[in-house]
Amino acid sequence: MMFTRRQGLAAAGVSLAMPRLAIAQGRERPFRFVVNVGLQNLDPISGPSFVTRNFAYLVFDTLVSMDGQGRYRPQMLQGWEVSADKLTWTFRLRPGLAFHDGSPVTSEDAVASLRRWGARDSIGRRLLAATADLSTAGTDSFVLKLSRPYGGVIEALGKPSVHVPFIMPARIASATPPTQQVREIMGSGPFVFLREEWVPGERTFFRRNERYVPRDEPADGLAGGKVAKVERVEMITMPDIALRATSLQQGEVDYLEYAPIDNLPRMRTNRNIVISQASGQAEMMYAVSINHHQPPFDNVLVRRALQQCLDRAEILAGAGFAEVGRPDCAAMFMCGTALGSDRGSEAIARPSIDRAKELLREAGYNNERVVLMHPVDSALLNPFGLMLIDRMRRAGFNLDIQASDWSSIAQRWVQRQPLDRGGWSVVPVVYTGFDMADPLSNLGVGFNCTGNQPWGYCEASMTPLIERFEAESDPARRRELAAELNRVAIDRATFPIAGQFRAPAAWRAELRGVIDFGFPIIWNIERGGRG
Known part of the structure; x- marks a missing residue:
């Protein structure tokens, strides 16, 4: 799931967000956390957005x-x-x-x-x-x-x-198909959604669920006792990235889902702010979604050529993640996770433009047009896209750059039209370890031959490995099968990975009980002093 922002709304963010933050000053101040994009869909099953997931963890509970x-x-x-x-x-x-x-x-x-x-x-x-x-x-x-x-x-x-x-x-x-939004939000989680105060896309309010009976164990990640220690919670959207940092530094908000990368050096020297250190599954991975359905990427040699364009060190540094990146990691299931493996990763250990050129010659690439959809409104994907464009051009790809906002790209992404009818070839994307670390949900493995994702890869050698992994319960044998899946996915270039990094959250130092997990967990948090 991609993270985006609408830069064109920055001015509106300055004029609208700050007065709204002041509304609650006359009563007990809610705990305020800023999410990356606005909340529009409240249903965590029909909605694939991370912001809907964040909302749902306050309202619902899991088995x-x-x-x-x-x-x-x-x-x-x-x-x-x-x-x-x-x-x-x-x-x-x-x-x-x-x-x-x-x-x-x-x-x-x-x-x-x-x-x-x-x-x-x-x-x-x-x-x-x-x-x-x-x-x-x-x-x-x-x-x-x-x-x-x-x-x-x-x-x-x-x-x-x-x-x-x-x-x-x-x-x-039972009454709502999974592709349709439920009309009523009724959970059993530690907070109650206040629908009458909700401003879609801008702010969402919750109150503590007095009926909730937490587990006896201490809170640990998503597990243990979900004790709500604040009476009210406000989930806010701030389209202006700079405003997010300023609001946290001035104590007007308590927690940022993603701290602006450009502000991290200053935040690290501010003793009033804590930067997330969550790693492993909590980290993120740049990758390239390839259209396997049509030339030239129906040719594995062309896909391997693209793989050789992805210099992880250069990409992470260019996107501002040099200090929190892992350029040496070349694991499909991400480094620092239970199933992370480097088997087969030697093929992409030292990506080379010269090797990309050789592979294109071997493939018989004849300057076929490659449509690269570039999401210019995404703070995470825009810099990655710029570097991807540069390196693919240097390798010899004939790129047709079609820049747009992510919402428009997402609509085209799911289509399988030929290039002359609005089709696409390549899209830069970013996913979290929570999506990538399990082979059955990994974007380059778990959708093999399913036909239900836009990239549409189908590798016969991968199918029996997935079936064996799915049926296997022994941890050691599952790790061995995952390692072999890692090798096949890299060899066949199903979903080229381009760099693992930590996208840090940030919060006020006076908060106690913050669970550093990789996305906002609001239970167990309390203020150490006056808010």
């Missing part, structure tokens, strides 16, 4: 959650039992769970929510495809019966990012 070490722990669940053949899973809800309207959370709600999620999410679809039956067993238990081995049941239920299997009432989940 299983990932802790700070990447382990999966019971959250809404009291626990589970699994049969000896690992085909039957029985799950028990913990007591005290209630939706915001006071109605109890039941197994019927869990089953309906999982079915809706499973019809939408990449991993969810794989899990349901391996499921013979998913049904209730009383009000507080449900049973998942597999038709064949599936090694990542708990990992699927605890998927931390888009799409997250949040639990909502069965009456809502």
Whole structure:
């Protein structure tokens, strides 16, 4: 999922955002955190945006959650039992769970929510495809019966990012197709959404859920006790990047989802500000989405030539991430993660323009037009796109640069039209480790031969490896299969990676209990002094 901003709204951001921040000064000040883009879609299943995910973690809860070490722990669940053949899973809800309207959370709600999620999410679809039956067993238990081995049941239920299997009432989940937005937001999480105060795309308010019963364990990543320690929360959008930094430095906001890169050196010297150090899955990866459906990128040699254009050190430095980047990392599933591997990475360890030229000659490339869609309104993607353009031209690609805002590009991206009818060849993108670290959701592996993504790769050698990984439950064998998938994905250049980096959050130093995880976690936070 890409992160974008609309630079043309900067002036409006200055004139509109600051007065709104002052509105709440006459009453108890809410905890204010600034997200990267405006909140438009409130449904975490129909909406693939990270800002919708951030919203949903305040309002909804999950059956299983990932802790700070990447382990999966019971959250809404009291626990589970699994049969000896690992085909039957029985799950028990913990007591005290209630939706915001006071109605109890039941197994019927869990089953309906999982079915809706499973019809939408990449991993969810794989899990349901391996499921013979998913049904209730009383009000507080449900049973998942597999038709064949599936090694990542708990990992699927605890998927931390888009799409997250949040639990909502069965009456809502069952009545709403997963591609349509639900009309009612009813969760059981630690905060209650205040719809009457919501200004779409600009600000969103929440209050503490007094009915919420947190787990007894300390908060850890997304797991443990979700104790809401602030009475009110305000989620804000500031299109002006500079205004975000100024507002944090002046104490007008408490937390930035992404600190402006240009302001990081100054922020590091400010003792009133803390910069995130989250790594591993919390980091991000530049990559290139390639259209495999049409020439010239239906030729693996041309794709490998593009791979050789991606000098990770140059790209990260040019985008401002030299201090927080990992240019030596060439792992499809990202370095610092459980399945990160360098097998096959020697092919891209030392990218070379000269080697790219050689590969184009071997491919018989004859100056065919390559349409590169450049998202100029994205603070993250615009600098990457500029460097990609330069290096591809130096290698000999005949580029047709079509610059636009990300929203327009995204609409064309999902189309499969020929180039003379609005088609495309290459798009610079950025994803998080929460998307990339699992082979089944990785953009260069998990969508192989599915036909449901715009890049459309289909590598026969990858299919049996994915099937074996999906069925495998032994961690060591899963790591071995992931390493081999890493090799094949790089060899076939399905989704060329261009540099891993940490995109830091920043927050006020007087805050206590901030969970540094890679995206905003608002529970467990309290102010150390007057806000």
